[in-house]
Structure formats: structure tokens, C-alpha cells
Amino acid sequence: MSTPLTWGTPHPERADAARNRQLLLTTARALIAADGPDCLTMDRLAERSGLGKGTVFRRFGTRAGIFQALLDDNERALQQEILSGAPPLGPGAPPVDRLVAYGSARIHFLAENHEIARSAIDGRPTNGRRPPLSQIHIRVLLRELDPPGADVDLLAGQLTSALEGPLLSQLFDGPELGQAELDRSELTARFEAGWRYLVERVCTLAA
Amino acid sequence: MSTPLTWGTPHPERADAARNRQLLLTTARALIAADGPDCLTMDRLAERSGLGKGTVFRRFGTRAGIFQALLDDNERALQQEILSGAPPLGPGAPPVDRLVAYGSARIHFLAENHEIARSAIDGRPTNGRRPPLSQIHIRVLLRELDPPGADVDLLAGQLTSALEGPLLSQLFDGPELGQAELDRSELTARFEAGWRYLVERVCTLAA
DNA sequence: CGACTAACCGGACTTTACCCCGCTTACGCG
DNA sequence: CGCGTAAGCGGGGTAAAGTCCGGTTAGTCG
Numbered sequence A, B: 001m002s003t004p005l006t007w008g009t010p011h012p013e014r015a016d017a018a019r020n021r022q023l024l025l026t027t028a029r030a031l032i033a034a035d036g037p038d039c040l041t042m043d044r045l046a047e048r049s050g051l052g053k054g055t056v057f058r059r060f061g062t063r064a065g066i067f068q069a070l071l072d073d074n075e076r077a078l079q080q081e082i083l084s085g086a087p088p089l090g091p092g093a094p095p096v097d098r099l100v101a102y103g104s105a106r107i108h109f110l111a112e113n114h115e116i117a118r119s120a121i122d123g124r125p126t127n128g129r130r131p132p133l134s135q136i137h138i139r140v141l142l143r144e145l146d147p148p149g150a151d152v153d154l155l156a157g158q159l160t161s162a163l164e165g166p167l168l169s170q171l172f173d174g175p176e177l178g179q180a181e182l183d184r185s186e187l188t189a190r191f192e193a194g195w196r197y198l199v200e201r202v203c204t205l206a207a
Numbered sequence C: 001c002g003a004c005t006a007a008c009c010g011g012a013c014t015t016t017a018c019c020c021c022g023c024t025t026a027c028g029c030g
Numbered sequence D: 001c002g003c004g005t006a007a008g009c010g011g012g013g014t015a016a017a018g019t020c021c022g023g024t025t026a027g028t029c030g
Helices: A015-035 A042-049 A053-060 A063-084 A095-112 A114-120 A133-145 A152-173 A184-203 B015-035 B042-049 B053-060 B063-084 B095-112 B114-120 B133-145 B152-173 B184-203
Strands: none
Touching: A015 A042, A015 A053, A015 A063, A042 A053, A053 A063, A063 A095, A063 A114, A063 A133, A095 A114, A095 A133, A095 A152, A095 A184, A114 A152, A133 A152, A152 A184, A152 B152, A152 B184, A184 B152, A184 B184, B015 B042, B015 B053, B015 B063, B042 B053, B053 B063, B063 B095, B063 B114, B063 B133, B095 B114, B095 B133, B095 B152, B095 B184, B114 B152, B133 B152, B152 B184
16 A cells, blocks of 8 residues: 555565554554654654664665655545546536635645644654655646647646645644634635636736 | 944943954954865864964854854845945835845845855754845835835745855855856846846836 | 475674763853 | 953753665465
8 A cells, every 4th residue: 555556666565564663653653643743753763663773764765754654645545536536626627616625625734734844844854755746746737728828837836835834833832923823714714815826817818 | 344334332342352353363363265165163162363262152152143244244235235325226226126136136146155155054954044135125125115015024034045045055065956157157147137137027016 | 206406594794873971162141 | 440240152962864784575487
């Protein structure tokens, strides 16, 4: 379940390795639920899993890698919705509607997982350097739209940043620049509206 | 020169402290120039400056704080240009033109300082939690523009992320998603064009 | 069924950010 | 000009990330 796309390679993952990865993920979730993400240490995770530290590092490469893996795992359901769910999130709706719907979904996902997301962004570019799903999806939809005169690849990156950056800043550091504290649903609503505005502004052809 | 805005407080900084800050900044630049940012360690910086480790931490709070300080210092010239330089970067030009000009300036600044910028983004929200200059400036210009129906504060954050995020990703991790390697000037030109497109799309009133 | 090999596992080791707390020094006041 | 005190300073101490390499085991091939 963890590397379902790597069927071309000879040895995707050894059985015990897969079992241990699963165990580590589960243990990590438990530790995070118990003490918060900041208390999740490599030593502790190894010990609580009954494994050695080397194993943990082999699996995830770095501390941030653990949170990455957790995030990816949580994201899988959303991924399915996009690929084969009902419109407008899934295929079938006009691209602009899909963009708006995707933004909403992503906003809610990040709002729910922001503690993990925070810890997943840390030091060096860990290992995989796998491009973020968000950007890929946005790019595909933009290409369908084909806005005249736009650098679509770059625009995809810009929109991805615009979607995620401010939200994460807000979630991490709290309200900024003289804005009142918002509860969860107000916050997501505001960001959804902002995202819709941006997408329509960028993608609607000028008269 | 380092805390010129704190004149209301009784003792902004003691003379020796200011001297040491300056010394540390200089030494840090020298070490970075010599061995690259990754080799700049707190111990080494303290030793090479002839100061104690505690002093370094008192000044900058965290390793990332050093790079923050360096970046702020480098940014000051640009800041002056914006506040009292010639249009369109400085005051006097129409807001849209100023936005475009600011984007160009910022892109070049980040391209020149990306190694430091990379190291400045690390762990926890260090200390000051001072909102980024970029966002403030963009917000001011947007307010002048007053796009109908927009959440200007949020939009400012979105545009800031759109301006900086993809550029930094590119500079940090290299070209992505099947794009060829670009040299410095091609890269900045591309991002400048992308920024102009975005700003005009968002700020030009629909017919 | 047995041997081979490549991947995996473990835990000691190194490096480094960051903390702590007693000592020292700059600056204001009498 | 001498004193008090608050800020600055120093460097040893801790914890945690990431590395290394010898021992072990899963999966394969004859």
C-alpha cells in the first residue's frame, strides 16, 4: 500500500521492511496523538516500535521524512476522490470548477493536518524529491484551460504557493497583521473564498 | 543601524552588544564566503569572532536567526529604494507598475541571496514574528488599487507566496517537472514575466 | 532442499543546536 | 568619582539528528 506504483522495479520492498514501515507509521501516529509532534523523537520512535534507530533512518531518511510519509498516507483518500470521485472534485466538471473544488478540499485537508504538515517541512530536501501532488493536479487542469499568453507550468507553481502558503503561515503562526483570531470554519471559509477569487481572476478570459 | 526603529524603548542596545552584533555579522559573511552556508556552525562562528557561544545565541536566538539577520541587512538597500527611490520601484508610479517593479526587484534579490535565504528558513518561528516586508508592501499597493470584491489582506498573502514560493523552490531544488536547466538570467526573466502576468490578471478590472 | 547474496537491522558514535547559570562589564545616579 | 544593577558574556552540559559498519535474514536460484 505504501509503494503501489513501483511495480516495474524488481524488488519494491521486502516483506519485513513493509511490515516495519507500517509499524513505524502506526507508532508515530500514536506518539503524536499522545504527546504532540514535537515530542516525536527518532530514538523514542525506534524504542517504542521495538526497532533500532538505523531502521527508522533507513525507512524515512530524516525526521521530516516521517511526517512526509504520514501526510502522504493521509492524503491518499483525497487522491482517490480526485482521480475517480464525483464531480466537481472528480473528473467530469469544467476545469475552473475542478480547480475551485480542489482548493477547498486541499484547504480542509491542510487545516486538519497542519501539525503534521508543519513538521514535514524542515531541513534539506530529504530524499525522494517527488513533486507535490497539488502542483501536478493544478497544472493538469490549467493545461486544459490553456489561458492565453500564460506560462502554464510556472502559473501552476504560483497558484499552488498561493493556495498553500498563506494558509500554512496562518495555521502555524496564528493570525497576523492585525487580524482577529478566527475559528476553524471561519478560517477555511475565508481561504476558500480567496482561492475562488484568485482562480476566477486568473482563468476567466478577459473581455 | 540594526535596530533603528526602536527608539521608544529605554535601552535599545548596549554599545558593546551592538559592536559584537556587527562583528558577528561580518564574521558570518566571511565564513559563508569561505566554506558555504552549511559549514557555518554556532561554535565556529563564536570561536572565529573571539566570543562565547552564549553570546551568539543571545544575539540571534537560533541558527536560522543569523541568516535572517544577514538577509535583513542585505535587504535594507532595496527597502530604501522602495521608500524613497525613483519610480516605478519608488513612490510616484501607478500601483500596478509598482507591483510589477517590486516583483522584479524581489526576484533578483532572492536569486542573489538564495543560499542565505535557504538557511534562514529552518525550524520554529524563531523570535520576532515580524511580518515579512514583501507582504506589507504588496498589501499597501493592493489597497491603493482596491480590486472590487477582493479580500485584500488575504490576496496580499497569496501574491507574496506566488512571488516567492516557486522561485525559492526552483533555486533550492533545481529545475523540476521536466524543465530544462536555466541559467540565472533566463530564470529571473521567466519569473518576472510570470509575475507580471499574474499581477495584471488579478489587478486589471474585468470589462 | 541448501547455499548465496543483497537488503535489512541494530545500536554505538559523532556532530551540532540550544540551555543554563555564575561571572563580568557598561551605564546612570548620588 | 565611586556604587548599584541590569544587561551582556562565557563555556561547559544536554539531547537529539544523522552516520557507520558488522551481524542477520528474506528471497532466489541451482
